[in-house]
Amino acid sequence: MASRVTLRRTSPTIRQKTIKAAIGCTGVGLHSGQKVRLTLVPAEIGTGIVFRRKDQPRQREIPALWSNIVDTRLCSRLANDANVGVATVEHLMAALAGAEIDNCVIEIDGPEVPAMDGSAAPFLFLIDCAGTIEQDAPRRAIQILRRVSVGDGDRSVTLEPATGFNVAFTIDFESAAIARQSISFSLDPSSFRDEIARARTFGFADEVAQLRAAGLARGGSLENAVVIEGDRVLNAEGVRYRDEFVRHKVLDCIGDLYLAGGPLLGRVSADRSGHELNNAALRELFGRPGAWRYVDVTEDMLPGANSAGARVGPRLVAG
Numbered sequence: 001m002a003s004r005v006t007l008r009r010t011s012p013t014i015r016q017k018t019i020k021a022a023i024g025c026t027g028v029g030l031h032s033g034q035k036v037r038l039t040l041v042p043a044e045i046g047t048g049i050v051f052r053r054k055d056q057p058r059q060r061e062i063p064a065l066w067s068n069i070v071d072t073r074l075c076s077r078l079a080n081d082a083n084v085g086v087a088t089v090e091h092l093m094a095a096l097a098g099a100e101i102d103n104c105v106i107e108i109d110g111p112e113v114p115a116m117d118g119s120a121a122p123f124l125f126l127i128d129c130a131g132t133i134e135q136d137a138p139r140r141a142i143q144i145l146r147r148v149s150v151g152d153g154d155r156s157v158t159l160e161p162a163t164g165f166n167v168a169f170t171i172d173f174e175s176a177a178i179a180r181q182s183i184s185f186s187l188d189p190s191s192f193r194d195e196i197a198r199a200r201t202f203g204f205a206d207e208v209a210q211l212r213a214a215g216l217a218r219g220g221s222l223e224n225a226v227v228i229e230g231d232r233v234l235n236a237e238g239v240r241y242r243d244e245f246v247r248h249k250v251l252d253c254i255g256d257l258y259l260a261g262g263p264l265l266g267r268v269s270a271d272r273s274g275h276e277l278n279n280a281a282l283r284e285l286f287g288r289p290g291a292w293r294y295v296d297v298t299e300d301m302l303p304g305a306n307s308a309g310a311r312v313g314p315r316l317v318a319g
Contacts, residue, residue: 011300014139016102018042020131024107025122027114030088030201030225031075033218036110038092040126043103045137048261049096051078051086055109059084064093064106066259066282072275074216076256087112090275091201094255095123097263098192099132102139115224118200120251124193138296144266146291150280155272157281162267163301164188167253169270171246175204176231181246187254196254198240199247202226205234253278260285262294265301 024039043050049064059082062068070085071077076093079085092113096104098120106113116122147160170182185196203211203220205227211217220227226244227234241247249270256278257264270277285291295301 011298014297014299015134016045016137016139017100017132017134018044018047018103019101019127020133023126023130025114025116025126027116028219028224029110029112030115030118030219031216032087032110032112034110034112036108036112036114038114039107040130041105041107042133043105045103045135047103047105049093049101049104049106049258051089051106051108053084053086053109053111054107056084058082062086064089064259065261066279066286069259069279072279074211074275076259076275076279078259085111088115089113089259090252090255091116091118091120092123092255093258094192094251095120095127095197097254097258098187098189098197099124099127100139100189100263101127101132102262103135115201115219118202118224118226119248120197120255124197139263140294141263141265141297141301142260142285142292143295144264144285144292146288148281148284148288148291150277150284152277155274155277156270157273157277158269159264159281159285160267160269163265165264166267167250167270168268169246169250169253169273171249171272173245175228177228177233178202178245181243183243183246183250185250192254195241196247196251199244199251200224200226200240201248201252202228202245205229249273257282263297265295265297 019042022039022041026037028035051062053060062078062080068078069076070079075088076090077085077087144159144161149158165187168184172180203225222235256275260282
């Protein structure tokens with residue numbers, strides 16, 4: 001009697017992705033106030049995300065990696081060994097993460113990514129206009145295997161194993177314009193585009209003079225930030241989402257964590273976190289042997305996958 005062989009169906013592998021054509025924009029840096037030109041350029045398999053300072057004569061390339069973060073005051077600043085750097089990378093990094101772009105060179109002729117409108121939406125628009133293309137190599141992710149946590153007083157970030165990439169975030173401010181906001185979010189291109197990408201950075205009017213004296217927020221305005229004075233929003237159009245502030249914190253977190261060198265597979269729980277703790281969480285993760293591993297991404301690893309491995313849509317819970 002012939003033996004029966006059972007074939008196990010494997011889930012399709014997700015491939016790496018880059019943009020189809022170079023595309024650029026011009027804007028003003030949120031903190032430097034300098035006008036800069038930025039161009040997204042297609043990149044080869046395995047390149048990752050790399051910034052290239054076109055205005056520097058040598059040692060111009062800065063890989064977008066957690067280990068190259070040198071400053072986290074109100075933004076994430078990268079620098080290479082020659083101290084050639086680029087600041088405020090988090091909104092662009094979030095757009096690249098949301099669009100699932102693995103390989104891209106970002107040419108820039110100044111020290112800071114332009115603020116645009118203070119969100120990731122303009123960068124997502126650039127990616128849409130350029131188009132995307134799959135590459136002949138599997139997408140690699142960093143799978144979280146063990147729980148790691150960092151904290152500072154009442155602020156904390158925890159990374160733990162989970163399917164897909166999920167973020168739960170809480171903020172709490174004295175201003176009634178913000179107060180306490182919480183959100184739970186599963187990242188996929190659709191939900192990022194609809195629920196997170198348009199959320200803008202924010203600040204307080206009574207802190208502007210102090211920030212500018214420290215060399216920060218020199219390019220900030222009502223055109224690229226939500227500004228709060230007391231318990232009211234100064235922007236004439238108001239907010240884009242009723243909880244835009246916590247959504248922007250999720251946007252920042254997505255961008256900061258994409259500096260892992262690829263997408264994370266796991267759950268992020270953050271309470272009052274910012275750029276410093278987001279980076280500290282990656283340093284803690286990669287500093288612990290056995291807490292993570294590289295994996296090729298398959299469809300059954302993605303958020304909202306059904307038993308056959310197909311995506312069934314985003315999940316977003318706000319409160």
